[in-house]
Amino acid sequence: MTPDARSWTVAEAAAHLRRPTAADDKYSRGVVGVRTGSDRYPGAAVLGVEAAHRAGAGMVRYLGPDRATDLVLARRPETVAADGRVQAWVIGSGTDAADRAPHETAALGALLAGEVPVVVDAGALDLVPRRSRQAPVVVTPHGSEHARLRRDAGLAEASGDRVRDAADTAAALGVAVLLKGAETIVATPSGWSRVVTAPTSWLAAAGTGDVLGGVLGAVVAAASAERTLDAEDLGPLAATASLVHGRAAARASALRGGGPITALDVAGAVPLVIGELLSADAGDAAAQRAE
Ligand SMILES: NC(=O)C1=CN([C@@H]2O[C@H](COP(=O)(O)OP(=O)(O)OC[C@H]3O[C@@H](n4cnc5c(N)ncnc54)[C@H](OP(=O)(O)O)[C@@H]3O)[C@@H](O)[C@H]2O)[C@@H](O)CC1
Ligand SMILES: Nc1ncnc2c1ncn2[C@@H]1O[C@H](COP(=O)(O)OP(=O)(O)O)[C@@H](O)[C@H]1O
Numbered sequence: 001m002t003p004d005a006r007s008w009t010v011a012e013a014a015a016h017l018r019r020p021t022a023a024d025d026k027y028s029r030g031v032v033g034v035r036t037g038s039d040r041y042p043g044a045a046v047l048g049v050e051a052a053h054r055a056g057a058g059m060v061r062y063l064g065p066d067r068a069t070d071l072v073l074a075r076r077p078e079t080v081a082a083d084g085r086v087q088a089w090v091i092g093s094g095t096d097a098a099d100r101a102p103h104e105t106a107a108l109g110a111l112l113a114g115e116v117p118v119v120v121d122a123g124a125l126d127l128v129p130r131r132s133r134q135a136p137v138v139v140t141p142h143g144s145e146h147a148r149l150r151r152d153a154g155l156a157e158a159s160g161d162r163v164r165d166a167a168d169t170a171a172a173l174g175v176a177v178l179l180k181g182a183e184t185i186v187a188t189p190s191g192w193s194r195v196v197t198a199p200t201s202w203l204a205a206a207g208t209g210d211v212l213g214g215v216l217g218a219v220v221a222a223a224s225a226e227r228t229l230d231a232e233d234l235g236p237l238a239a240t241a242s243l244v245h246g247r248a249a250a251r252a253s254a255l256r257g258g259g260p261i262t263a264l265d266v267a268g269a270v271p272l273v274i275g276e277l278l279s280a281d282a283g284d285a286a287a288q289r290a291e
Contacts, residue, residue, distance in 0.1 A: 003167040003187065008194040008239035014277040016240040018056075018222040029058030030221030033086035034214065035108070036093040036121070037068035044094020044122075044210040046075050047263050051214025052090070053078060054270040055244070057221055061086060068094075088117045088221035089135075092124025093210040099123075111135065117220050117229050120175075121213045128173060129153035138176040138220070138234040139169075140213060146179050167193050176234035178216070180209055184242045188235035196242040200261075203249040207263030215248075215270060216241035247273045 020029050032052040037045025045068040052060045053076055061080045062072045069081050089111050100108075100123065109131045111118055117136045120128055125145055128137060129152050141149055146169065147158055155172055158165040166179040166187040179185040182201060187193040219241045223229060229237075248269040252261040255269070 003163045003191065003193045005163045005193065005195050008186070008196050008236075008243055010243065010277065010280065012236070013240040013243040014280055016223070016236050017219065017244075017274060017277055018226070019278050020056075020058075024058070026058035027085060028225050029056070030087045030218065030223075030225040031059040031061060031085055032057040032214070032217040032221045033061045033063065033083075033089045033116075034217065035063045035089060035091045035111070036095065036210070036213070037064045037072075038095045038099065038123075039065055039067055040096065040099065041094035042068035042071050043207060045069075046071050047207045047210040047267065048090055048093050048214035048217070049076055049079055050264065051211040051267040051270065052218045052221075053214075054267045055215040055218035055241075056271075056274060057218040058225075086116055086221075087224040088119065088217050090119045090121070090213045090217035092121040093213045095123030097123045097126040112137065117224050117234060119213055119216050119220060121209065125149050126152050128175060133174075136176075136229050136231045136234055137173075138178060138216065138231070138238050139173075140178045140180060140209070140216065140238075142180045142209065146177075163187070163193055163195065167191060170231075174231060176231050176238055178212075178238040178242060180212070184246075186235050186239040186242065188232045190232055192232065192235050194235070194239045196239055196246060198246040199250040200246070200253050202253045202259075202261045203246060203266065205261065205263060208245075208249070208266055211263050211267045212241065212245045214267070215245050219244075244270060244273050244277070247277075 166177045166185040170177040170187040184196045252265040252269040
């Protein structure tokens, strides 16, 4: 079967975002647990946490090394630096599997064996083919991380057809795959796939992938607070996060006269994009009711 290379649309993304209601509280809106960053890459923790807040998490918990925790709290004192109830985990950004302590491997393995959805990035990708899993998982590799993930899983070398490759990895591992690039491919185990084209290549900057992890964590947590998710559900949510992320980059660049942006600039523009998508969605619904 030839995988589907259709683009994920703005209307579809808007329908996968959630506007809080008068019945909500910080827990029902979705709690993101971020277990990222290391002494070598503490910045990735700051970026993911910032992005999860900006993408509308009701609460963000951060668990990581002391220095990263201090930096996260200095940037976002709203963050809760303690374990507790979580509706989506983000793991791996800003870590290197080669430096991971055994207790951290055990803790990440327990998350994968649990029930809460997990966004797996960078230095935690090696655990996906190696640990027993029950949690619905979405992996977020870039090209070379995807090649390594396939090697770790004993899969054939990627063909170069990125849609087919992402779909094959998703089916083989039973996870949703978000393969990053100028064109981001999202695929699920059943063969569903979509393409999200970045509207600006200023997005190709260090740390923007860490921001994407936080946005995706918040989008998944909001959905997971409402209903039980599986790997299939994570595909549309991942495509939505990618579309929001790309539009935030374009918006951040436009605010700077079309010039370059940083990862924090992308996170800072996420609320504008989510606000626009939700009002466009509300406008469409009102127009349909009037018809
Ligand atoms: N502020 C922080 O704390 C930041 C922390 N960060 C954290 O750093 C950790 C390492 O991340 P990293 O993927 O950049 O690994 P790194 O060892 O540099 O590259 C290995 C090789 O991979 C390739 N490659 C790289 N990018 C690619 C791409 N987009 N698409 C395709 N290929 C790509 C490239 O190989 P080449 O193409 O040159 O053959 C390169 O030599 C990770 O935990 C991350 O979260 C970063 O997010 C930055 C901000
Ligand atoms: N040429 C490009 N044009 C637009 N977006 C890109 C391009 N290359 C990469 N991206 C996007 O930039 C982000 C980079 O993420 P990643 O590779 O994880 O970097 P980092 O680890 O530094 O955060 C991804 O969202 C990816 O889709």
